[in-house]
Amino acid sequence: MKLLLVAACALLDVDNRVLIAQRPDGKAMAGLWEFPGGKVEAGERPEDALIRELAEELGITVKKECLAPLTFASHAYEEFHLLMPLYVCRRWSGTVAGQEGQAIKWVRPVRLRDYPMPAADEPLVPHLMDLV
Numbered sequence: 001m002k003l004l005l006v007a008a009c010a011l012l013d014v015d016n017r018v019l020i021a022q023r024p025d026g027k028a029m030a031g032l033w034e035f036p037g038g039k040v041e042a043g044e045r046p047e048d049a050l051i052r053e054l055a056e057e058l059g060i061t062v063k064k065e066c067l068a069p070l071t072f073a074s075h076a077y078e079e080f081h082l083l084m085p086l087y088v089c090r091r092w093s094g095t096v097a098g099q100e101g102q103a104i105k106w107v108r109p110v111r112l113r114d115y116p117m118p119a120a121d122e123p124l125v126p127h128l129m130d131l132v
């Protein structure tokens with residue numbers, strides 16, 4: 001079973017709302033709401049991968065010091081096993097805007113259950129609810 005390393009981020013605004021983004025049509029798990037992030041490439045540090053993905057997907061600049069580890073997901077999908085560290089970030093520069101046409105939403109952690117998420121993400125929700 002292939003192990004896939006993906007770094008993801010819970011961006012939190014001043015009202016403790018978390019950002020989720022909708023996976024676009026045509027991608028695996030299209031329509032589901034996820035935390036921004038993406039695959040860690042060979043030779044890349046997870047934090048660097050996340051900073052790169054946040055710039056590409058949302059147009060923001062994040063410093064490594066502003067990424068705090070919260071928890072991780074470990075989930076067996078049919079095609080691969082996902083290992084996904086989830087960082088929390090409350091400070092960035094720039095304005096969050098979907099750069100790839102994806103829908104984005106700021107939601108209270110207690111409301112995350114209203115948004116269908118990938119199976120790997122479901123155990124992460126209580127950690128966010130406890131955090132805020």
Ligand SMILES: Nc1nc2c([nH]c(=O)n2[C@H]2C[C@H](O)[C@@H](COP(=O)(O)OP(=O)(O)OP(=O)(O)O)O2)c(=O)[nH]1
Pocket residue numbers: 006007008027028029033034035036037038039082118119120121
């Ligand atoms: N970014 C992110 N990915 C997640 C979450 N939950 C979850 O199961 N995943 C999975 C979906 C994908 O299989 C993988 C992330 O890969 P990705 O978004 O960089 O790449 P992708 O599948 O869209 O494909 P591609 O960019 O290589 O074309 O992790 C999540 O909350 N955020």
